[in-house]
Amino acid sequence: MTWIALKMLMGDKSKYFAIVFGVSFACFLIAEQSAIFCGVMLRTTSQIRDTHGGDIWVMNSDVRYVDDLKPISDDDLYRVRSVPGVAWAVNLYRGQGQAQLANGTYQGLILMGLDDASLTGAPTHMLVGKIGDLQIPDAILVDEAGFYQMWPGESLRTGKVIEMNQRRAVVVGVYRASQTFMTMPIIYTRFSQATLFVPPTPTGRLMPFVLAKVQPGMDSSDVAERIHDRTGLKALTNEGFMQLTMTYYLQHTGIPLNFGTTVVLAFLVGSAIAGQTFYLFTVENLKQFGTLNAMGMSDRRIVSMILIQGFVVGGIGYGVGVGLATLYGIFSQSAMPLLAFFLPWQVLAVTAVAMIFIVMMASLLSIRRVLVLEPAVVFQGGA
Numbered sequence: 191m192t193w194i195a196l197k198m199l200m201g202d203k204s205k206y207f208a209i210v211f212g213v214s215f216a217c218f219l220i221a222e223q224s225a226i227f228c229g230v231m232l233r234t235t236s237q238i239r240d241t242h243g244g245d246i247w248v249m250n251s252d253v254r255y256v257d258d259l260k261p262i263s264d265d266d267l268y269r270v271r272s273v274p275g276v277a278w279a280v281n282l283y284r285g286q287g288q289a290q291l292a293n294g295t296y297q298g299l300i301l302m303g304l305d306d307a308s309l310t311g312a313p314t315h316m317l318v319g320k321i322g323d324l325q326i327p328d329a330i331l332v333d334e335a336g337f338y339q340m341w342p343g344e345s346l347r348t349g350k351v352i353e354m355n356q357r358r359a360v361v362v363g364v365y366r367a368s369q370t371f372m373t374m375p376i377i378y379t380r381f382s383q384a385t386l387f388v389p390p391t392p393t394g395r396l397m398p399f400v401l402a403k404v405q406p407g408m409d410s411s412d413v414a415e416r417i418h419d420r421t422g423l424k425a426l427t428n429e430g431f432m433q434l435t436m437t438y439y440l441q442h443t444g445i446p447l448n449f450g451t452t453v454v455l456a457f458l459v460g461s462a463i464a465g466q467t468f469y470l471f472t473v474e475n476l477k478q479f480g481t482l483n484a485m486g487m488s489d490r491r492i493v494s495m496i497l498i499q500g501f502v503v504g505g506i507g508y509g510v511g512v513g514l515a516t517l518y519g520i521f522s523q524s525a526m527p528l529l530a531f532f533l534p535w536q537v538l539a540v541t542a543v544a545m546i547f548i549v550m551m552a553s554l555l556s557i558r559r560v561l562v563l564e565p566a567v568v569f570q571g572g573a
Contacts, residue, residue: 192498205471206503209552212463213507214514216548217541219456221515224537227449229530234439235432236368237284237300237376243310244401245410247431248279248417251424253398255438256431257372259285261395262423269421270400275413279402280305283384287377289340289352289359297340299375301354303384310401312378318346319363324380330359333367336375354387369530457544465552468500472556496557504549512541 200206237256238247248270250260270279283303290296304311304324312321313331323329330352337346350361359379367376379387385396402425404413410427417425426434440446519531 192495205467205474208463208467209471209503210507210510212465212467213504213545213548214510215463216456216459216461217508217511217545218514218518219459219511220453220544221512221533221537221541222518223449223452223456224540225515225519225531225533226529227445227453228534228537229532230371230445230449231436231439232532233369233371233530235435236370237302238428238432238435240313240368241282241311241401242314243308243403244280244428245404246276246402246414246417246425246427248400248402248421248423248425249398251422253424255435256284258438259398261391261398262400263395264397266421266423267397267400270402270417270423270425273413273417273420275405275408275416277403277405279400280308280310281381281397282311282399282401283381283396284398285384285388285396286374287354287388289354289375289377291340291352297352297375299336299377300370300372301384301387302376302378303381304378305401306380306382309380313365313367315366317364317366319348319361321363323348323362324378326360326362328358328360328383329362329379330383331363331365331378332361333376334364335367335369335373336377337361337364339373339375355389357386359387457548461548461551465548465555468503468552469555472496493557496553500549500553500556504545508542508545511545512538 235256248262248266250262252258253260264281267279267281270276281303282305283301285301287299287301288296289299302311309321309324312324313333317334319331321331324331332340332350334346337350338344340352341350346364348360348362348364352359352361359377365378370376381397388396400423402413402417404410411430414425414427414430417423516533519533522529523531
């Protein structure tokens, strides 16, 4: 019966390809838009992922996401260090600054200040220069995209000079960073140097974060909870801080609504195309189904034939749609580096569930028409 079902399905090439196109189109849009959504959300946490070395981020208890900068006291660094289970802790500056280039133009940027002694949290993928060169007075590191943004058309090199807060800063290295949610240059320097590159604050506090490392054998979540209990500060693991940041963007921005609308539209369009085409295909083959029923085939076997046809179309359409979405991501990211595209297995699973739902809905519509068919209609010359 499987062979007969497939022969019926592929007998009319135009309708067969129309059904496959409908499912493929829906799967492509669902996978592509979901992957872009995941890419955008992943970029909101790029600074957290690029900051290596520590296990726990300690911050003001009112911080809601990584860019919600609320300074804490310098004494909090020593309080964190005294918590049992903490191997070491260092200060980390993060803020927004403004640089003046040699041609007089101004450029907004993200400024990162690392612990002077250990340089914990420094970038790892250096393209030009060395991380150790940050110990040179007025030294900074700039990311690759930021370098081209400030000096378009020039090759990567050290020695470029900018001015921040009326102080000279010299580029001693260029590194490659993950794409960020905000397309601004990311500057790394020592903590003591960073405090000179930004205007003083009314409170005099400039430290928004403390990076802590847990002792070997200790659980990061348990130590983070202990830090919170002892200091009253918010302490989150790397994964917890990323989750907090993504949750904020999900709840307080239009990102989910905008991408969700496109995904829902793709689902409805794909369902309509596949469902209508598959239904018309079944209607045109009612005589064949009626003949099989008149020959003694049970309704259960006929239903299984329709489901086989539906899932074969769905499987092919799913493979084509997801494949096209993957190729789109590969080639578009090469042509458009700013495009956010991340295709995890969860997106493939969600797309598969959507495909199964589309196929089941289309099959149920067709099954109902077949089950109410009287076998005698075959011998009456009509359907």
